[in-house]
Amino acid sequence: MKTEAQTHNELVQRSLASVWHPCTQMKDHEWLPMVPIASAEGVWLTDTDGKRYLDAVSSWWTNIFGHRHPVIVKRLKEQLDTLDHVIFAGFTHEPAVKLAEKLCELTQLDRCFYADNGSAAVEVALKMSSHYWRNTGKPQKTRFIALSNGYHGETLGALAVGDTGLYRDSYKPLLMQPVFVQSPDCFERGAGTSWEDHSRRAFAHMEFALEQHAHETAAVIVEPLVQCAGGMRMYHPIYLTMLREACTRHGVHLIVDEIATGFGRTGMLWASDWAKLDRESAQPIRGDFMCLSKGLTGGTLPLAAVMTTNTVYEAFYDDYGSYKAFLHSHSYTGNPLACAAALATLEIFESENWLARNREVGHLMWMRMSELLSHPHVAEVRQQGMILAVELMKNPGKKIAYPAEERRGLRVYRHGLEKGVLLRPLGNVVYLMPPYTIESKEVELMTKTAIEGIAIATRD
Numbered sequence: 001m002k003t004e005a006q007t008h009n010e011l012v013q014r015s016l017a018s019v020w021h022p023c024t025q026m027k028d029h030e031w032l033p034m035v036p037i038a039s040a041e042g043v044w045l046t047d048t049d050g051k052r053y054l055d056a057v058s059s060w061w062t063n064i065f066g067h068r069h070p071v072i073v074k075r076l077k078e079q080l081d082t083l084d085h086v087i088f089a090g091f092t093h094e095p096a097v098k099l100a101e102k103l104c105e106l107t108q109l110d111r112c113f114y115a116d117n118g119s120a121a122v123e124v125a126l127k128m129s130s131h132y133w134r135n136t137g138k139p140q141k142t143r144f145i146a147l148s149n150g151y152h153g154e155t156l157g158a159l160a161v162g163d164t165g166l167y168r169d170s171y172k173p174l175l176m177q178p179v180f181v182q183s184p185d186c187f188e189r190g191a192g193t194s195w196e197d198h199s200r201r202a203f204a205h206m207e208f209a210l211e212q213h214a215h216e217t218a219a220v221i222v223e224p225l226v227q228c229a230g231g232m233r234m235y236h237p238i239y240l241t242m243l244r245e246a247c248t249r250h251g252v253h254l255i256v257d258e259i260a261t262g263f264g265r266t267g268m269l270w271a272s273d274w275a276k277l278d279r280e281s282a283q284p285i286r287g288d289f290m291c292l293s294k295g296l297t298g299g300t301l302p303l304a305a306v307m308t309t310n311t312v313y314e315a316f317y318d319d320y321g322s323y324k325a326f327l328h329s330h331s332y333t334g335n336p337l338a339c340a341a342a343l344a345t346l347e348i349f350e351s352e353n354w355l356a357r358n359r360e361v362g363h364l365m366w367m368r369m370s371e372l373l374s375h376p377h378v379a380e381v382r383q384q385g386m387i388l389a390v391e392l393m394k395n396p397g398k399k400i401a402y403p404a405e406e407r408r409g410l411r412v413y414r415h416g417l418e419k420g421v422l423l424r425p426l427g428n429v430v431y432l433m434p435p436y437t438i439e440s441k442e443v444e445l446m447t448k449t450a451i452e453g454i455a456i457a458t459r460d
């Protein structure tokens, strides 16, 4: 009989010998532990040694209701006993139809196109937008405008409209060239400038880019309110209000990438709900395209949806043989199991006032983490709903960053692993993005461990 420790170490060794892990310099695992997980429940992951880890990042922002939520497990088992998968061209099924209806209702958009991950959803939105212009007699509109520090995924099209250096630079020769516009990111605001003023002023760059490039531009793509992979950098919703107005005025689509921010993460159902069409109306802005994934299935199965308008849809509706149809597909488009998991996730969402609960939990997170505001190596503690981020800097007063090779964030991560909290950072940004189901005492453990980890990581 093997001991638990032997099983544990053996699995780590086999993983390092056979698997190429995502978003990882594999050599780091010479000093950074690889954690073999055996099971999960609620906010907890359990490794093969029986050690538990609080999942403070919702496993890359997907498990919004924790792991193995009983409603999702039940609905998924029922679906598995009924229909596993079917080709989605020429065939349809209840879970995909019901989910499309629900998403149309929740997003106030008219059509749902399925894909199977976030990057693929972004590809679909980019292709659909430029194809729309071609179909409507403006084939020169093929470029995109994107924000600096944005992130939209890793496939070549999605990577091209992202601006996170580390991820993009190696593939530069392969990528189309969008127009990058300075982000309204409020970490960059001057002393004494409000978030609103900073974001409003930053819009001048977007207005200028639209004036210069609208004639050749299909769409502007943005992450609403929070540039997540770019270090949880945040901006004011006024920017989205201004962007919606300007896109309409310039005849350019707006693609709102809600892949990370959707489903209540920022305190509203959609981050774009924070931005109103104008001062008088309570009507939130809508993109011409809205990309959804991550939280969509509550972290159960890969699925994505691109929501769009009837105006876009109708520009593709024509006799076959014209170039007008949107001939894009994935083998697993509209997978019934994934759709059932998404419906179960929405069922949980509707079962309780999660937005109100998230406001309470978010407040508790702030109460604990705001003690870091006076820490000598903390440049900012910022929060938007259930996303709280701490920006570490060598000298915040002089805006001197820690050199990347010092891996300060990873030191916090390593401390978290020791203490049983999963706190995977983004460079020198440590963030909390827990499942909505987290309890007060778990918030205590998570925040205490993050604060301790930051103290240790910035000691020398």
Ligand SMILES: *Cc1c(COP(=O)(O)O)cnc(C)c1O
Residues within 6 Å of the ligand: 117, 118, 119, 120, 122, 151, 152, 153, 154, 223, 228, 229, 257, 258, 259, 260, 293, 294
């Ligand atoms: C994660 C993410 C993506 C890419 O989704 P994948 O499923 O990882 O391909 C795209 N946009 C945003 C804003 C994301 O956070």
